[in-house]
Amino acid sequence: MVGVIALGGVFLIGTLWYRIIEGWSWEDAAYMTVITLATVGYGETHPLGSRGRLFTIALILLGVVNIGYIVNRLTEAIVQGYFQQGIRLQQQRRLMESLSEHYIICGFSRTGRQIAKEFQAEGVPFVVIDSELESVQRAQSEGYTVYQGDATLDDTLLKVGIERAICLVAALPSDAENLYTVLSAKTLNPEIRAIARASTEEALQKLQRGGADEVISPYITGGKRMAAAALRPQVLDFVDGILTGADRQLYMEEFLLDPAFCPFVGQTLQKARLRSQTGALVLAIRRLDGTLIGGPTGDTVLMPGDRLIGMGTAEQLRNLNKILGPINYKQLRRPKST
Template structure:
């Protein structure tokens, strides 16, 4: 039993003594409830005030009992409160309650399972744009997450109850990046069973595990070693291409970015051909590809391509230009205001 649990028990006993004392004076002496409560409090606090009303012999015997029982419990409560505050357990308990309250308000968030080298980088990259919670079972790693200020849940992500506490029923997606392929498969299988609409990204160290992860329900499977090998090979074969790709990655501080923008049904772009949309004029962005609602990907769309609601536009440009494109695509701004 930890200190916080003992503190609650001590407080319960103190309330019980107050109740017994109040009812005792009320029944034995026939006093009002207020007078009975007042007499109980001054007796337990040993402040030395006189009797509220003259006591009968039965009342004095009851007072003796109350002093021996109540003062001991009051001292025990004081000791527990002091020890709990000094040890920091009360602060930890209140901190966990605040975390639980934040978890209950999460919606359309991502659950990051594992805070190893990969999980750590994912969190830092998406921190400013996507709400997420990290699930980690290592207490030492949890302290590191807490220092970073990320929302976390201490527990084993392979357990169904832990994923439920992380709000998997309200989550938009889950990223499983544990070191064990078996754990990633199990988490994927469990998560898919809890939320059929969840977008799941899973890590695979071994190539043959990719098939198992997809069967378990993963939407995307990423092999860090394979990606690393391809990147190194590309540096050897296509160094200029590699330099360009590094410019448009999210962690770089330069203005150039690759971004995806969804066309809303309220957007002025709907029904307009690419050539007449004025995207290049008001945003300076280059349209590299368009992903249809059906999943079809159109690379380097032709000038006569007509935008439809639900299209996801992959564009290259600076931050300000892409922000203007997003405003028009979402319907928050009209083309006439920019052209």
């Protein structure tokens, strides 16, 4: 911008000189100034004296300096922009390749933003996918790892490491997009846990048939929570306090009992002494066949493939994880210390 203004000033000075000092017409003055600044090598429009030639030399030098400055800045902007874009793409590619055992959030609307906040509070690795530039910029401003692309496409999911991810959350605005995303994710990584958002009961059923492990309807869930808030407000506050938020003191986690590593498979809870060793409370046990045992007693036997639902502080749950054996990270996300 500065170079263009300076060049315009030189053109104006040259034109005024040839018009006023040399007495040429405006057309001849402007033409002489242009060919002088452009250094095209044409002859003088009208004969010049010594004073006029000295001024023309100065005008040529000023023109060369200004045009060189403009060309230099333009080239620098183009080259820097090209290389910076290349560097950014290379850094993004490296970052995506380094992701492992991470979560993928598809869609950064109001639902996606809330999910990202909870994931960040839990300290879990995750990446956001959104096709809208505004949403991508917002995610970047909040410090999230983000990729701009269409989450329904296999190529996009592959670029964010779908084959290495442990969970995908489809929170796109359209039920059809969420269905396509779940189908693509399950095709590329059959082991991934897929959670999808549904707007209608029909979409909920289709997403379940499409392979989603969990389907959440904001309207159904919101209605249930509002009813619970009206009927059992203290219970709801307690459950919310251990499920979400960065400042909570109690956590709930699930633990998979792998018979290859867990030394307590086949023993009763009383004999395993999980509570006395760790301080964590076993609230429920989900059997491999889907049977849920709420409030298990000391006589409850721990079976292969059981999922223990435990509650306690971050330290207590970490201790429980340690004594249960090297549990697969894909089945357990360790809570963050308070």
